[in-house]
Amino acid sequence: xxxxxxxxQLFEYKEExxxxxxxxxxxxxxxxxxxxxxxxxxFPTLSVNIEYLKTKYNLLINSDVxxxxxxxxxxxxxxxxxxxxxxxxxxxxxxxxxxxxxxxxKNSITMQEQxxxxxxxxxxxxxxxxxxxxxxxxxxxxxxxxxxxSKETEFEEVIxxxxxxxxxxxxxxxxxxxxxxxxGFEGRQVSEPITESIIRGPQEAFVENIRTNTSLxxxxxxxxxxxxxxxxxxxxxKTKVAICYIQxxxxxxxxGEVKYRINHLNIDYLLSSGQLEQLIKDNPSNTFPQNIATxxxxxxxxxxLNGRVAIVVNGTPFVLVVPxxxxxxxxxxxxKNLNYHFTNFLKFIRAVALFFAIFLPGxxxxxxNYHQELIPSELLFAIANAREAxxxxxxxxxxxxxxxxxxxxxxxxxxxxxxxxxxxxxxxxILGDAAVSASIVSPILIIVVAFTGICGFAxxxxxxxxxxxxxxxxxxxxxxxxxxLGxxxxxxIHFILLTNLxxxxxxxxxxxxxxxxxxxxxxxxxxxxxxxxxxSHFLNTKRPETAEKISMEWxxxxx
Amino acid sequence: MINLxxxxxxxxxxxxxxxxxxxxxxxxxxxxxxxxLGGKFLKIIMGIIFxxxxxxxxxxxxxDFANMIKTIYFDKSPLIFVLLYFMVGIIVANFVGxxxxxxxxxxxxxxxxxxxxxxxxxxxxxxxxxxxxxxFGHNMQTTFLNGLLNIFSLYIVTYYYFLMPLLKDSFSxxxxxxxxxxxxxxxxxxxxxxxxxxxxxxxxxxxxxxxYLLSRRIELGDFLKSLDALFILLWLISIFCYLSVSIFMIHxxxxxxxxITDEKMITLxxxxxxxxxxxxxxxxxxxxxxxxxxxxYLIIGLIFIGCFTILLLANLKFKFKKGxxxxx
Numbered sequence: 001x002x003x004x005x006x007x008x009q010l011f012e013y014k015e016e017x018x019x020x021x022x023x024x025x026x027x028x029x030x031x032x033x034x035x036x037x038x039x040x041x042x043f044p045t046l047s048v049n050i051e052y053l054k055t056k057y058n059l060l061i062n063s064d065v066x067x068x069x070x071x072x073x074x075x076x077x078x079x080x081x082x083x084x085x086x087x088x089x090x091x092x093x094x095x096x097x098x099x100x101x102x103x104x105x106k107n108s109i110t111m112q113e114q115x116x117x118x119x120x121x122x123x124x125x126x127x128x129x130x131x132x133x134x135x136x137x138x139x140x141x142x143x144x145x146x147x148x149x150s151k152e153t154e155f156e157e158v159i160x161x162x163x164x165x166x167x168x169x170x171x172x173x174x175x176x177x178x179x180x181x182x183x184g185f186e187g188r189q190v191s192e193p194i195t196e197s198i199i200r201g202p203q204e205a206f207v208e209n210i211r212t213n214t215s216l217x218x219x220x221x222x223x224x225x226x227x228x229x230x231x232x233x234x235x236x237x238k239t240k241v242a243i244c245y246i247q248x249x250x251x252x253x254x255x256g257e258v259k260y261r262i263n264h265l266n267i268d269y270l271l272s273s274g275q276l277e278q279l280i281k282d283n284p285s286n287t288f289p290q291n292i293a294t295x296x297x298x299x300x301x302x303x304x305l306n307g308r309v310a311i312v313v314n315g316t317p318f319v320l321v322v323p324x325x326x327x328x329x330x331x332x333x334x335x336k337n338l339n340y341h342f343t344n345f346l347k348f349i350r351a352v353a354l355f356f357a358i359f360l361p362g363x364x365x366x367x368x369n370y371h372q373e374l375i376p377s378e379l380l381f382a383i384a385n386a387r388e389a390x391x392x393x394x395x396x397x398x399x400x401x402x403x404x405x406x407x408x409x410x411x412x413x414x415x416x417x418x419x420x421x422x423x424x425x426x427x428x429x430i431l432g433d434a435a436v437s438a439s440i441v442s443p444i445l446i447i448v449v450a451f452t453g454i455c456g457f458a459x460x461x462x463x464x465x466x467x468x469x470x471x472x473x474x475x476x477x478x479x480x481x482x483x484x485l486g487x488x489x490x491x492x493i494h495f496i497l498l499t500n501l502x503x504x505x506x507x508x509x510x511x512x513x514x515x516x517x518x519x520x521x522x523x524x525x526x527x528x529x530x531x532x533x534x535x536s537h538f539l540n541t542k543r544p545e546t547a548e549k550i551s552m553e554w555x556x557x558x559x
Numbered sequence: 560m561i562n563l564x565x566x567x568x569x570x571x572x573x574x575x576x577x578x579x580x581x582x583x584x585x586x587x588x589x590x591x592x593x594x595x596l597g598g599k600f601l602k603i604i605m606g607i608i609f610x611x612x613x614x615x616x617x618x619x620x621x622x623d624f625a626n627m628i629k630t631i632y633f634d635k636s637p638l639i640f641v642l643l644y645f646m647v648g649i650i651v652a653n654f655v656g657x658x659x660x661x662x663x664x665x666x667x668x669x670x671x672x673x674x675x676x677x678x679x680x681x682x683x684x685x686x687x688x689x690x691x692x693x694x695f696g697h698n699m700q701t702t703f704l705n706g707l708l709n710i711f712s713l714y715i716v717t718y719y720y721f722l723m724p725l726l727k728d729s730f731s732x733x734x735x736x737x738x739x740x741x742x743x744x745x746x747x748x749x750x751x752x753x754x755x756x757x758x759x760x761x762x763x764x765x766x767x768x769x770x771y772l773l774s775r776r777i778e779l780g781d782f783l784k785s786l787d788a789l790f791i792l793l794w795l796i797s798i799f800c801y802l803s804v805s806i807f808m809i810h811x812x813x814x815x816x817x818x819i820t821d822e823k824m825i826t827l828x829x830x831x832x833x834x835x836x837x838x839x840x841x842x843x844x845x846x847x848x849x850x851x852x853x854x855x856y857l858i859i860g861l862i863f864i865g866c867f868t869i870l871l872l873a874n875l876k877f878k879f880k881k882g883x884x885x886x887x
Contacts, residue, residue: 367788370632371632371788373784373785373787373788374785374786374788374789376783376784482633482640482641482644483632484632484788484791484792484795485628485632485633485641485644485795486644487792488792488795488796488799489644489645489647489648489795489799491796492648492652492663492796492799492800493647493648493651493652495663495666496651496652496655496659496660496663497651497655497659499658499659499662499663499666500655500656500658500659507662509662509666512666513662513665513666514662514665515665
């Protein structure tokens with residue numbers, strides 16, 4: 001081996017082996033046979049179909065899956081049929097009025113009329129050979145007066161629809177099932193937003209039902225270019241996920257990427273948009289939010305109209321919007337409804353709140369331990385005086401308070417609203433009075449922790465606040481170990497990691513890093529509404545302009 | 560003062576010349592150009608020289624700054640404690656990647672610039688124009704001939720030799736180099752002017768960073784005094800950025816010399832070497848000699864003369880080659 005080869009071997013880049021975690025084999029892990037996975041066609045014999053469905057749905061133990069058998073009189077024959085549905089998922093009135101009644105009553109009336117016309121004494125031309133009717137077409141076209149009906153030939157499709165609230169009609173001698181939409185499960189009504197309340201603006205929020213949510217979007221964006229594509233995610237749960245975008249605005253590559261990521265999720269179940277968010281975000285290990293999650297249809301509509309893509313997950317009242325940049329998490333749904341001067345003032349307040357929410361406790365520890373010269377003399381004396389009776393070091397003191405604050409906050413969120421008031425009072429007493437009286441913490445620290453908490457609440461996005469709550473502890477530790485050197489190190493690493501983030505190909509700090517022309521972008525500072533003429537450049541939309549150069553044309557007419 | 564403007568203009572002309580000379584070599588840095596000119600031998604020689612150069616420059620900057628931090632805030636802690644923080648920053652930054660480092664710099668630079676200007680404005684009442692005198696220098700020779708050696712302070716041009724392959728679009732090279740040079744010169748100008756106008760010339764021997772001493776004099780009313788720590792915080796972040804870029808450059812050159820696939824794999828080893836280098840206890844005389852003589856003449860010799868000559872000769876070779884091929 002020559003030196004060059006040795007050198008190459010030593011320094012050759014070897015790709016990291018993929019980490020694979022395997023659980024020990026368990027007898028409960030049943031291997032999925034390939035035959036089971038193959039799509040089973042519907043049988044022409046009803047009894048066989050029913051047996052198949054009984055096995056599939058474990059009907060011996062499953063109480064809510066119903067099979068209603070009945071006889072369908074067609075011409076002079078009587079055909080056996082069965083209706084499959086899940087109790088609680090369907091509207092029984094719809095089943096009775098739109099499915100069973102037409103099948104049984106209308107059909108029998110038609111038959112009776114036909115028989116009456118054939119009675120003796122009436123002039124009728126009897127057709128010696130009655131033409132054979134196509135039963136499948138006859139049922140589909142003439143017997144079920146419902147707008148949403150489909151013919152399925154495979155069990156898998158039928159089961160998916162029945163699980164979603166359809167009822168399936170199986171008729172003997174036909175290898176086709178008729179799936180009729182009879183959804184009627186109970187759900188929450190559209191109500192006011194809980195986490196994103198605003199003063200001026202619509203007071204509607206998304207609910208758990210995907211169709212209600214998409215209709216809320218349709219109601220606002222009254223345009224045929226709004227596309228709502230549906231994908232099923234989860235091998236077991238088959239959760240419906242709707243991808244919404246405006247076809248003539250959103251970038252095709254962005255839409256393609258969203259679809260690609262969602263289509264390539266190899267999971268058993270998907271229960272919420274929070275779960276999906278973690279599965280599709282670019283850097284899953286970073287705690288900072290990379291997708292917007294909102295419960296406001298007006299906010300989602302605004303993003304859609306700007307060329308972003310919304311993802312609605314069935315069963316979750318929070319809709320995801322991608323791509324997201326950092327400044328989105330400091331924006332509120334209120335911003336666009338207010339005068340831009342006031343909006344910018346609020347945005348400035350939020351930026352200040354963000355700074356203090358992350359750094360204030362860390363800075364307090366750093367300053368009191370290492371950089372006392374920064375504190376004005378009078379204040380320094382006051383702090384020293386307040387801390388005189390405290391037996392603990394600052395770090396211990398602040399950790400006690402921060403953890404107590406987090407505990408009270410968590411407890412307040414998890415209990416019902418009647419208890420949360422009590423918890424608030426207890427918290428205030430512990431934080432505000434008892435701890436000081438017991439000389440556990442100094443009053444100045446209470447101010448620091450309380451101010452940090454308030455700053456955290458001023459940030460509109462819950463995910464961002466949660467992330468900040470974690471990083472705050474790191475900054476406290478760094479401030480304690482090395483003062484501003486530690487804080488600087490923490491900030492540098494933090495920022496390096498954040499600048500490495502991207503959301504669906506868009507830099508996390510766009511349009512500032514990398515810097516783009518702010519005339520072509522909607523930056524953090526909000527322009528007057530008549531100057532918001534362009535969609536964000538970093539979205540590369542098909543329609544870069546949102547308005548004409550002079551949006552207020554009426555002004556031109558004034559002379 | 561005149562000398563500062565003079566070297567600023569000379570530096571700008573130099574940068575414009577670099578722009579012209581690099582036109583023939585899009586997507587190539589000085590290592591590639593050395594290979595083009597003198598084959599692998601010159602490439603390896605230049606690579607090794609630059610690796611040593613970046614190690615030395617980073618060493619001088621870090622030890623200077625770390626010693627200052629230790630003296631001010633950690634007088635009871637060993638230097639290794641302070642150095643470790645910088646090493647952690649460098650390692651993480653280089654693991655994450657160059658793009659993130661550059662983006663962080665984009666964020667930090669405006670704040671650093673503003674902090675220096677603010678420091679300057681905050682002490683404006685202490686300005687004394689007398690300290691500029693003699694305004695035109697002692698004589699022509701000291702201002703324009705000996706003073707030319709001060710061009711070493713514009714060693715930002717070092718990075719221009721490696722910039723081209725890092726750009727998405729080689730046409731923006733001119734714009735980037737010119738703008739960054741002007742920003743760098745402005746930073747230098749404000750710093751020197753503020754120091755000159757406030758401190759007596761004897762302060763030159765002060766071991767602490769002059770800018771830090773300037774920031775100590777900032778007082779905003781009777782309430783806010785000694786705001787130096789805030790400036791230190793900002794400058795610390797700038798030093799993190801600077802060191803990360805320098806170590807990245809070492810990785811990049813090493814990668815070119817050895818053909819390794821990913822420079823991230825040598826991050827730990829490079830930083831360990833750098834850490835070890837910073838821990839070598841040099842006596843004050845050697846440190847001063849390295850800072851004042853080796854550093855200064857290495858920059859002038861390598862960056863302003865050596866590399867420029869290579870670039871010039873490579874251009875001539877390119878022209879000659881092109882001429883001979885078109886002749887055939």
